[in-house]
Every structure is written in structure tokens, then in C-alpha cells.
Amino acid sequence: MSGTGVASSGGRPPLIALTGVGKIFDAGAGAAPALLPSSLSIADGEFVVFLGPSGCGKTTLLRMISGLLEPTCGTIAIAGSPLWDGGRCRKELRSRLGLVFQDAPLLPWLTVEENVRLPLDLRGRSPRAERQSGARAMLALVGAAGIGSRMPHEISGGMRQRVAIARALSYDPDVLLMDEPFAALDAISREALNLELQTLWLATRKTVVLVTHSMAEAAFLADRIVLFSPGPGRIDTVVEVPFPRPRSRGLTYSPEFQQMVRDLHERLAGLMEQP
Numbered sequence: 697m698s699g700t701g702v703a704s705s706g707g708r709p710p711l712i713a714l715t716g717v718g719k720i721f722d723a724g725a726g727a728a729p730a731l732l733p734s735s736l737s738i739a740d741g742e743f744v745v746f747l748g749p750s751g752c753g754k755t756t757l758l759r760m761i762s763g764l765l766e767p768t769c770g771t772i773a774i775a776g777s778p779l780w781d782g783g784r785c786r787k788e789l790r791s792r793l794g795l796v797f798q799d800a801p802l803l804p805w806l807t808v809e810e811n812v813r814l815p816l817d818l819r820g821r822s823p824r825a826e827r828q829s830g831a832r833a834m835l836a837l838v839g840a841a842g843i844g845s846r847m848p849h850e851i852s853g854g855m856r857q858r859v860a861i862a863r864a865l866s867y868d869p870d871v872l873l874m875d876e877p878f879a880a881l882d883a884i885s886r887e888a889l890n891l892e893l894q895t896l897w898l899a900t901r902k903t904v905v906l907v908t909h910s911m912a913e914a915a916f917l918a919d920r921i922v923l924f925s926p927g928p929g930r931i932d933t934v935v936e937v938p939f940p941r942p943r944s945r946g947l948t949y950s951p952e953f954q955q956m957v958r959d960l961h962e963r964l965a966g967l968m969e970q971p
């Protein structure tokens with residue numbers, strides 16, 4: 697396992713460039729920073745995982761990259777253009793970012809297919825038939841073909857997360873931002889979805905930024921793992937994951953994989969012990 701405190705994307709041009717990005721929620725006296733200034737470059741097509749203890753600012757940083765939350769300091773650039781412009785998130789850049797959260801907020805009065813189609817329907821730029829076929833193709837891509845006419849309460853938690861991913865992909869974003877997308881699932885479903893997410897990523901080569909607490913999930917999915925120090929958090933180290941793809945379930949039983957998980961554990965424990 698190699699690690700570096702320099703958060704670069706290995707010489708490739710960054711799709712996402714974070715420079716000194718930090719956040720203080722309440723700038724009043726005594727307010728503690730949620731994230732200390734942090735820098736990172738993410739290349740087009742990379743799979744990056746944010747890993748760190750609770751409260752270290754992973755979600756805060758992901759929300760800032762998604763354009764939902766304005767940084768207190770620093771700059772975020774998407775394909776070389778600043779995401780924020782005079783306190784406003786630039787819509788044309790935000791539309792290049794797809795979001796998936798832990799509990800997929802599907803609208804309960806719409807069918808699965810209507811939920812997936814919703815971003816396209818709201819934009820209304822393409823004909824209805826095209827939106828319908830696009831939504832079906834996205835459901836097939838995430839392993840949820842044939843459930844389009846069901847209602848959200850009729851499908852399992854794993855299926856709901858698949859639907860949320862299909863919806864995020866429906867408008868063909870360049871980047872998929874995922875905040876603990878599988879945390880609420882049982883271990884078997886989570887493992888299956890990790891395998892499917894890898895397959896999806898290999899097929900689409902979207903840039904993915906995923907937040908997790910799971911060291912095994914990070915080691916299985918990531919090209920690079922970004923380790924955060926505890927609160928007030930900041931990006932501490934970036935670790936390259938050497939395992940070739942496609943990665944199989946068998947990899948997780950190998951001594952190399954288990955060593956990597958142990959190393960991650962020790963690094964995080966070391967960060968927790970720092971004064």
C-alpha cells in the first residue's frame with residue numbers, strides 16, 4: 697500500500713480540483729470548523745473513496761463538491777471552471793454531477809420508472825418516448841430491469857438504491873457523488889451492490905466519489921482512498937489501491953486485500969490517536 701500526503705491525480709488533468717476547500721457552518725464566535733482547508737485533484741474516470749471517522753467532514757466535502765453547500769474558503773473547479781460564482785452555484789456545472797444518498801429519497805406517489813425519469817421530465821428537453829426508453833435503459837444498467845411499473849414501497853432497500861443510482865445517471869452526469877449509498881443494507885446485499893457498482897463503473901467510466909466508513913468497501917472499490925483526520929477534519933493522506941480490475945469477491949479473501957484493510961485500519965487508528 698502506498699500513501700501520500702500530496703493529494704494529486706497522478707499527472708492526469710483533473711475533472712474535479714479542490715484547492716484549500718474548508719467549511720465553518722456558523723462563522724460566529726467559537727464556531728468549530730467542519731472541514732479544515734483541504735486540497736485534492738480527481739481525474740476524469742477515477743473512482744475515489746472518502747474514508748474517515750464519524751464527524752471528520754466527509755459528507756460536508758461531498759456536499760460542497762455537489763454544489764449543495766458553499767465552501768467557507770477555497771475553490772472547487774469542475775473541468776477547470778469554478779463551481780461557485782459570487783455565492784451562486786453554476787447550474788451548468790451542477791448538471792454534470794449526479795447524487796446518490798444513503799436513503800434514496802424516491803417519491804412515493806410515482807412509479808419506479810417515473811422516479812428515474814424525473815430529472816429528465818423536469819428538464820423536458822427530450823421527447824417523452826425517449827425519456828421513457830432512457831429510464832428503462834438506466835434501470836437495466838443497474839440490474840433493476842422489469843420493476844419500472846412498481847411503486848417504491850413495493851421494492852427492497854437494495855432495489856431502491858439501484859433505482860436511486862439509475863435516477864442519478866438518467867441525465868448522463870460526468871460525476872457520480874455517493875454518500876454511504878449502501879450503509880443501510882445487509883452485508884450480502886451490500887457486497888452484491890459493490891460488485892454491481894464496479895461493473896457499472898467499468899461500463900460507463902463515470903468519475904465516482906463515494907463516502908464510506910467501511911475499509912473493506914473502500915479497498916474493494918477505489919482507485920484511490922482519501923483518508924480524513926478526525927474533527928475538525930481535513931484530508932490527511934491519499935492511498936493508491938493496486939488491485940487490478942475487474943475485482944472479484946475472491947479478492948477480498950486474499951492475504952493482500954486483508955493486509956490492505958489492516959493497514960487502513962492502522963492508519964485511521966493512528967490518526968485518531970494524534971493530539
Ligand SMILES: Nc1ncnc2c1ncn2[C@@H]1O[C@H](COP(=O)(O)OP(=O)(O)OP(=O)(O)O)[C@@H](O)[C@H]1O
Pocket residue numbers: 721722729730731748749750751752753754755756757909927
Ligand atoms: N448543517 C450543519 N450545521 C452545523 N454543523 C454541521 C452541519 N453539518 C455537519 N456539521 C458538523 O460538521 C462536522 C462534519 O460533519 P460531516 O457530516 O461532514 O462528517 P462525516 O465525516 O460525514 O460524518 P459521518 O461519517 O458520521 O457521516 C461535524 O462536527 C458535524 O456535526
